[in-house]
Amino acid sequence: MRQPKLRRAMTAFVALAAAAALTACGGSGSGTDSGKDALEAPGAEVLEKATDKTTIEFWHGMKGANAAAIDKLVADFNAQSGGKVEVKAIYQGNYDETIAKYKASVQQKNTPALVQIYDIGSRFMVDSKQTVPMFKFIDKDKFNAGDIEPNIANYYSIDGKLQSMPFNTSTPLLYLNKEAFVRAGLDPTKPPANLDEIGEMAKKLTVKDAGGKTVQYGFGAAIYGWLLEQLIATDGKEYCDNGNGRKGLATKVQFDQETGVRVAQWWVDLVKGGYATNTGRKTDDAQAAFKAGTVAMHLESTGAMRGYVDAAKGKFTVLTAPYPKASGAATGGPIIGGASLWINGVGHSDKEKRAAWEFVKFAVSPAQQARWHTGTGYVPVNAKALDEQIDKDWVAQYPQFKTAVDQLHALPPSVASAGCLLGVMPQARKASEDGLEAAIVGSKPADQAMKDAAASVQPAIDSYNKSVG
Amino acid sequence: MTSTPPTVRRGTPARFTESGLGWLLLLPSVVVFALFVFWPLGRTLYLSVHGNDLFGAPSVFVGAEHYREMLSAGFGKVLATTGLFTLFSVVPAVLGALFVVLLLEARIRGVRVLRTAFALPFAFSVATASVVFAVIYNPAIGVANGVLGSLGIDRVNWLTDPSIALPAVCAATVWMNFGYNVLVLSAGVAAISPEVVEAARLDGASGWRLASRITVPLLSPQLFFLVVVSTIHALQSFGQIHILTKGGPDQATTTLVYSIYEKAFAFGSSDFGSASAQAVVLLVVMLGCTAVQFGVLERRVHYR
Numbered sequence: 001m002r003q004p005k006l007r008r009a010m011t012a013f014v015a016l017a018a019a020a021a022l023t024a025c026g027g028s029g030s031g032t033d034s035g036k037d038a039l040e041a042p043g044a045e046v047l048e049k050a051t052d053k054t055t056i057e058f059w060h061g062m063k064g065a066n067a068a069a070i071d072k073l074v075a076d077f078n079a080q081s082g083g084k085v086e087v088k089a090i091y092q093g094n095y096d097e098t099i100a101k102y103k104a105s106v107q108q109k110n111t112p113a114l115v116q117i118y119d120i121g122s123r124f125m126v127d128s129k130q131t132v133p134m135f136k137f138i139d140k141d142k143f144n145a146g147d148i149e150p151n152i153a154n155y156y157s158i159d160g161k162l163q164s165m166p167f168n169t170s171t172p173l174l175y176l177n178k179e180a181f182v183r184a185g186l187d188p189t190k191p192p193a194n195l196d197e198i199g200e201m202a203k204k205l206t207v208k209d210a211g212g213k214t215v216q217y218g219f220g221a222a223i224y225g226w227l228l229e230q231l232i233a234t235d236g237k238e239y240c241d242n243g244n245g246r247k248g249l250a251t252k253v254q255f256d257q258e259t260g261v262r263v264a265q266w267w268v269d270l271v272k273g274g275y276a277t278n279t280g281r282k283t284d285d286a287q288a289a290f291k292a293g294t295v296a297m298h299l300e301s302t303g304a305m306r307g308y309v310d311a312a313k314g315k316f317t318v319l320t321a322p323y324p325k326a327s328g329a330a331t332g333g334p335i336i337g338g339a340s341l342w343i344n345g346v347g348h349s350d351k352e353k354r355a356a357w358e359f360v361k362f363a364v365s366p367a368q369q370a371r372w373h374t375g376t377g378y379v380p381v382n383a384k385a386l387d388e389q390i391d392k393d394w395v396a397q398y399p400q401f402k403t404a405v406d407q408l409h410a411l412p413p414s415v416a417s418a419g420c421l422l423g424v425m426p427q428a429r430k431a432s433e434d435g436l437e438a439a440i441v442g443s444k445p446a447d448q449a450m451k452d453a454a455a456s457v458q459p460a461i462d463s464y465n466k467s468v469g
Numbered sequence: 470m471t472s473t474p475p476t477v478r479r480g481t482p483a484r485f486t487e488s489g490l491g492w493l494l495l496l497p498s499v500v501v502f503a504l505f506v507f508w509p510l511g512r513t514l515y516l517s518v519h520g521n522d523l524f525g526a527p528s529v530f531v532g533a534e535h536y537r538e539m540l541s542a543g544f545g546k547v548l549a550t551t552g553l554f555t556l557f558s559v560v561p562a563v564l565g566a567l568f569v570v571l572l573l574e575a576r577i578r579g580v581r582v583l584r585t586a587f588a589l590p591f592a593f594s595v596a597t598a599s600v601v602f603a604v605i606y607n608p609a610i611g612v613a614n615g616v617l618g619s620l621g622i623d624r625v626n627w628l629t630d631p632s633i634a635l636p637a638v639c640a641a642t643v644w645m646n647f648g649y650n651v652l653v654l655s656a657g658v659a660a661i662s663p664e665v666v667e668a669a670r671l672d673g674a675s676g677w678r679l680a681s682r683i684t685v686p687l688l689s690p691q692l693f694f695l696v697v698v699s700t701i702h703a704l705q706s707f708g709q710i711h712i713l714t715k716g717g718p719d720q721a722t723t724t725l726v727y728s729i730y731e732k733a734f735a736f737g738s739s740d741f742g743s744a745s746a747q748a749v750v751l752l753v754v755m756l757g758c759t760a761v762q763f764g765v766l767e768r769r770v771h772y773r
Contacts, residue, residue: 099737103524121737128523213623279608280629281717289609423523426736438719441631456543460738467523 039129041136041357042350047084054355055086056113061098061339066168067091069375077362085355087114095339096426099124106130111344114356116167119155119337120425123245126163127423127468132345135161137357147384148364151411152336154418158246165360168378169338170301171404172230174198174324175308178317180205180216180296191321194328195231195266198297202275205296219276220295222286223436225429227299228255228263230334233416235259235326240428245421249465253422255432256447256454259326264439264446271440278440281433299323302404306377309398320403322410333411335419338378379404423464424457431457516745525739535746543720544728544747551724551754553635555703558642563695565643566650567688570658571680584655591648595708602641603713628714631721638722641709646702650695657691658684689770697762704755725751 047054062070074089092098095118105111106128117125125131134156138145145153145162152166174191181188184204192198202218209215221227232239237259240250254260270276277295279285283304290298291311300308308318323334341363343356362368369380370388385391386405395401411417422428435453439446492499517535519527538544569587573580590598605612606627614624627637661684669683685692707726710716716723716731723731725747733744 096735096737100734100739103737103739106524107526124523124737211621213618213621277608278626278629281715285607285609288607292610294609424738427738430736434720437717441629441719443631443719459538460740463520464523467521467528 038345038347039132039136040345041132041140042354043140044354046350046354047358050084050351053083053086054351055088056352056355056359058087058089058114058116058356058359059092059098059102059112060089060116061092061095061118062116062168063091063094066376066378069372072375073363073368073372074359076368077359080362081358085358087355087359095121099426109347111347113344113348113352114359115342115344116339117164117342118339119335119419120422120429122156122164122340123421123423123425125342126158126421130344130346131164131342132353133161133163134165134343134360135163137343137360138162141357143361147366147382149336149379149381149383149408151408151413151417152338152379152381154413155336156340157418158421164340164342165364166338166340166381167363168372168376169336169381170303170378171336171407172227172299172301172323172334173305173403173407174321175290175298175300175305176319176321177290177293177296177312178319180293180316183207184296188319191319192297192324193322194325194330195263196328198324199266199270199275202270202297203273206275214274214277215294217275217277217289217295219270219297220279220286220289221299222279222283223281223433223440224283224286225432225436226301226337228260228432228436229419229429230323231263231326232259233335233419234323234332235330236332236414236416238416239420240422244415244418246415246418249468250420250422250461251465252461253420253428253431253454253457255428255435256450260432260435261447261450263326264436264450267436268439268442268446272442281437302379302401303377305398305400305404309400318400320400322403322407331412332414333407333417335417336379336408336411337419377401379408422461423468424460427460428457513745513748516741517749518746519742521740521742525741527742531742535743538743539746539750546720547723547725547728548754550635550720550722551704554639554642554706554722554724555700555758557636557639558646558703558706559696559699561639562643562646562650562699563692566647566654566695567685567692569651570654571684573655574658574680574684584651587651588648588655590644590646591652593645593648595645595706596712598645599641599709599712602644602709606637606713629718631719634714634718634721638709638713641713642703642706645709646699650699653691653695654688657688661687686771690772693762693766693770696766697759700758700762701755704751704758725754 058074060067060070070089074087078086090112092101098115099117099121102111102115102117111130137143148162148166149169152169153162156162156164156166176188176191178188184201184207186201186204192201198219205216205218206214207216229239232255237257238244238254240253242248242250244250267276271278277289279289283300286295286298287300287304287307289295290300291308293312293316305318305320312318325332341360343353343360345353348356363372364382366382366384366388369382369385370391372378373380373385374390374394380386380391386395395405420428431453432450434456435450438444438453439449443449444452516527518530518532520529520531520534522528566587573584573587593601608614608624608626608629611627613627617624626633628634665687666679666683669679674682704724705726706724707730710722710724710727711730714722716727729744729747729751732738732740732747
């Protein structure tokens with residue numbers, strides 16, 4: 001009696017386990033679109049004809065005040081969609097974590113309809129062949145994309161065709177401690193325009209106490225690859241080959257060439273001379289040094305401005321100046337990056353794609369961009385946002401912010417300032433930081449450090465190109 | 470059930486039932502082990518000999534290519550850093566705890582308070598303690614430099630100088646492990662039978678002699694346990710490195726585990742092949758360390 005019972009129990013167990021395994025595997029694939037039309041843009045009729053509500057996921061990498069602004073944006077969109085569309089915003093961690101999760105979701109055939117990806121993930125997004133290029137929706141709807149800042153759209157375009165919708169954009173700035181300038185006898189209304197001038201002023205802005213201990217450094221910035229990318233662009237140089245990866249897949253990075261090495265050497269000299277402090281790679285630490293007033297000149301994104309103004313209240317005055325150029329002769333401008341929105345086509349129904357597009361249109365409208373700008377400090381991607389009243393009020397309150405907008409409008413669009421499209425751009429950025437850091441801490445001469453760093457990213461570039469080639 | 474005389478035919482199923490029952494009882498742990506240990510291990514080995522596509526999924530078979538990559542100079546540095554980190558976080562934490570526990574044997578007032586205080590770091594998670602140390606070491610507004618500054622000493626680049634960062638991270642790790650070590654050794658001391666100590670005292674042993682000839686040998690099982698366990702812990706350390714230095718500056722604190730993390734997850738690299746190959750190396754290193762410890766140290770352990 002016992003034996004058949006046992007056998008029955010075991011059979012039941014095996015059957016159950018098998019069933020569980022089958023369910024786990026069969027989660028995807030019903031009613032989705034994976035054929036040739038997956039990457040085409042459906043028209044407005046797909047939602048108009050629909051009788052039920054379309055729910056889509058929107059993955060993003062914003063936290064804190066920025067996440068609150070996203071939640072507000074999504075809630076407003078859902079409220080005005082008349083019950084047709086519901087967007088669910090889901091925070092997936094920082095930009096790196098978001099793209100890592102996105103990669104996993106492609107493997108599992110379970111991508112969100114809409115995802116926010118940082119600028120340096122753009123090449124990967126194009127090569128992944130999962131998304132509907134944004135220009136297809138724009139063409140379909142005859143949507144007026146002319147209000148999107150051309151310099152911002154430049155980054156996300158290949159052959160002049162917009163691949164994704166810019167959403168949040170920041171530009172780099174030179175931050176100054178006004179009182180430190182005044183104390184050193186320098187005119188704060190005449191900020192340094194290039195690295196050499198920063199170097200000269202840093203000497204005057206470095207203050208030591210009676211014991212010879214440095215209490216204020218002339219310059220301080222995080223060892224952050226993004227800052228180097230910007231400096232190379234100001235010099236009119238391309239960060240990677242093949243027209244910054246826009247004529248074809250880039251096959252190598254060029255931060256080990258003349259401008260990159262010069263920037264590294266300039267930084268090394270300042271640190272060695274005791275005119276700049278090295279707070280390492282963490283942007284938080286470099287920010288803390290500026291906020292504490294121990295650094296007189298500092299490079300950071302516009303995104304940090306609000307925090308600086310608040311922290312400096314009652315201690316010193318924060319001034320902003322255009323991002324310095326890599327040399328006196330340089331005529332270029334910085335790269336306009338940030339993050340953009342991508343609509344996934346593979347595995348999504350026409351209704352879902354259309355719903356994502358409706359949200360994208362809403363998100364970049366002047367009124368919403370003005371809100372987004374004032375709520376977060378990002379530069380509005382829609383030029384008309386600056387005409388909204390709340391935006392005017394905000395700029396009046398934070399005049400330092402005008403520098404960023406002026407810089408954006410003054411920028412001549414160019415291949416260099418469009419930025420490098422490279423599938424492994426995050427790794428390239430990390431490698432450039434390895435190079436800068438090795439030079440700054442003195443383990444290698446600047447040229448060798450940058451050369452080794454560029455060489456270290458080569459296998460990743462080669463294997464990426466092989467896998468998409 | 471009718472009672473029939475036992476036959477050969479009936480004997481086999483009876484034995485089968487018994488071993489079947491045994492397997493059934495083992496099933497839960499076998500399933501858990503298979504799911505969470507053997508399958509991941511097999512998967513790691515599989516990934517370590519395959520390339521990756523754009524999304525990180527295994528693609529073509531590449532043989533030993535990922536292992537060959539490791540012959541570069543960079544990986545040698547990672548192994549050296551791992552070794553130094555392990556050595557300088559395990560040895561000071563065990564010896565320091567032993568020293569403190571022996572001192573706490575002194576019959577002074579408030580020894581219980583002191584014992585609790587020394588064991589307290591055990592209550593901190595790695596992440597919490599690391600954040601605290603990040604504030605202490607902060608290059609811009611750090612507590613350590615503040616204290617040094619008020620004493621008129623110039624700042625130390627705790628986490629931004631490659632030659633200081635590793636010792637600084639080791640020091641933080643020692644602090645984190647100290648409490649647990651004190652706890653284990655205190656329990657060991659408490660378990661030493663008073664007669665043995667008394668007999669030694671009657672023979673005239675005290676102080677250093679008592680400690681070195683009686684207490685420490687009797688603590689050797691606990692010491693051995695701590696060395697083995699904290700070596701494994703040190704080889705697996707991730708939190709403090711991630712929070713304090715992210716493997717920098719200039720790769721000075723990139724240990725094997727941190728290198729695996731960077732290959733697999735950081736900077737969107739999704740290089741699970743290389744990461745898996747390094748994970749296999751980590752497994753071999755760990756097995757090797759443990760085998761050596763059992764081979765060399767355990768001989769000298771005095772089990773009561």
